[in-house]
Amino acid sequence: MVNVGWAERKSSVLSSSSLACLASIPAINLTAGCAHDCVYCYARGYSGFPGEDKVVIYNNILDKLKNELLRRKNKPQAVYFSPSSDIFQPIPEVLELSHSLLEFLLSRDIGIAFLTKGRIPERTLRLLLNHANKVKAQVGIITYDDNIRRIFEPYAARIDIRLKQMATLAAGGVDVKARVVPILPGLTDSFDSIDRLGRAIFHTGVKKAAMSTLFLRPAIEASLRRRISDKSTLDNLLDFYRDAKRIAVHAEHSSVIPLSRPKREEIYSRFRQAARKYAMDLSICGCMNPDIGGTCNITGQWPTNGVQPSLFV
Numbered sequence: 001m002v003n004v005g006w007a008e009r010k011s012s013v014l015s016s017s018s019l020a021c022l023a024s025i026p027a028i029n030l031t032a033g034c035a036h037d038c039v040y041c042y043a044r045g046y047s048g049f050p051g052e053d054k055v056v057i058y059n060n061i062l063d064k065l066k067n068e069l070l071r072r073k074n075k076p077q078a079v080y081f082s083p084s085s086d087i088f089q090p091i092p093e094v095l096e097l098s099h100s101l102l103e104f105l106l107s108r109d110i111g112i113a114f115l116t117k118g119r120i121p122e123r124t125l126r127l128l129l130n131h132a133n134k135v136k137a138q139v140g141i142i143t144y145d146d147n148i149r150r151i152f153e154p155y156a157a158r159i160d161i162r163l164k165q166m167a168t169l170a171a172g173g174v175d176v177k178a179r180v181v182p183i184l185p186g187l188t189d190s191f192d193s194i195d196r197l198g199r200a201i202f203h204t205g206v207k208k209a210a211m212s213t214l215f216l217r218p219a220i221e222a223s224l225r226r227r228i229s230d231k232s233t234l235d236n237l238l239d240f241y242r243d244a245k246r247i248a249v250h251a252e253h254s255s256v257i258p259l260s261r262p263k264r265e266e267i268y269s270r271f272r273q274a275a276r277k278y279a280m281d282l283s284i285c286g287c288m289n290p291d292i293g294g295t296c297n298i299t300g301q302w303p304t305n306g307v308q309p310s311l312f313v
C-alpha cells in the first residue's frame with residue numbers, strides 16, 4: 001500500500017490540460033500520485049508524479065478553490081476530476097476531501113465530470129444522485145475478470161463494485177460511460193472477454209463506452225516489468241509492442257508507443273461488434289489514436305450558455 005503525505009498546493013487548483021479532450025473545462029487533481037497504483041498508469045513519468053507508492057494530498061485545495069472561483073469573472077460550467085489521479089482513492093482523507101469539493105462545487109451549481117476506478121462512498125453517491133443532472137461519470141473498467149484486475153489495478157475497486165456503482169448512477173439519472181482503457185492485447189481483447197465485459201456493462205443500463213488500447217512510455221514499460229511477476233504474461237504483452245513506432249499524441253510535447261495501427265483496428269472492430277450486439281454507443285479515445293481519429297469526449301458535453309451565478313463564498 002502507499003505512503004500518504006500532505007503538501008500545500010502552490011499552483012492553481014483549477015488547471016487546464018494539454019489533452020485535447022480535456023480542453024473544454026478546467027480540471028482538479030486532489031493528490032499527486034494515486035493509491036490505486038495501476039500497473040499501466042499513464043501518470044507515471046509526468047512531472048508531478050511523486051514516485052512509486054506515494055500519494056501527496058493537497059491540504060489547502062478547498063480554500064484555494066474557493067479563492068480562485070471568487071477571482072474568476074465567469075465560473076466554469078463544470079470541473080473534471082482528475083487527469084493524474086483518481087477522485088475516489090481508498091484513503092479516508094482523500095474521500096473526505098473529494099466529498100467536500102464535490103459538495104462545494106455542486107452547491108455553486110458547477111457541474112462535475114469524473115473518471116474513477118474507485119469505490120464511491122455511500123454519502124458521496126447520494127450527493128451525486130441528488131444532483132444527477134449536473135454529473136457526468138466515467139467508470140474505468142478494462143475487464144470482467146477480477147484476476148486480471150488484481151494484477152493490473154491492485155488497489156482499485158473490485159469489478160462487481162464498479163458495475164454496481166454504474167447501475168446505481170445510471171438508474172439515478174447520471175450520465176454514465178464505461179471507459180475501457182487500456183485494452184490489454186492478448187489479455188482482454190479476445191471475443192470472449194470483450195463479450196463478457198459488454199454483457200456486464202449492458203446489465204448496468206449504461207449505454208455508452210469509450211476504448212483505447214494500451215500504449216507504452218518508458219515509465220509505463222518499467223512499471224510493467226517491475227510489477228508483473230508472471231514472466232510469460234509480461235513477455236506476451238510486451239511482444240505486441242516489439243516493432244512498434246512512437247507516434248505523437250494530442251497532448252503537448254507528448255508521444256507514445258502504441259500497437260501498430262492494423263492491430264488496433266482489428267481489436268477495435270471486435271469491440272464494435274460487441275457494441276452492436278449490446279446496443280452501445282462506442283467511441284475511440286482520439287487523443288491516444290490520432291492516426292485513427294474519433295473522440296471519447298471524456299468530460300462529457302456541457303452547455304456554454306448556461307446561467308452563471310456570480311456569488312461564490
Ligand code: SF4
Nearest residue numbers: 034036037038041085
Ligand atoms: S486510477 Fe487512474 S490515476 Fe489512479 S493509478 Fe489507476 S490509471 Fe493511474
